[in-house]
Amino acid sequence: MAEHCNWNQDGDETSGAWETACGSMFRLDDGDPFENQMHFCCYCGKPLSIQRFERDETGELDREEPRFFPASAA
């Protein structure tokens, strides 16, 4: 199984800031890394996984399960 670099959305579900597992921060103006066609961490070169924030029905902020790029999730 491939090793991934997990990027955690930083702040809340509207944030464009991502904290990388290898210790850097990356900012996107629009969309998440996968929506921006990023497949690999630009710092350590590992395949990316991402964890976004989401709001549940009570408005509570939760972290989603890690997502992997669709091609490697099949």
Ligand SMILES: [Zn+2]
């Ligand atoms: Zn990395």
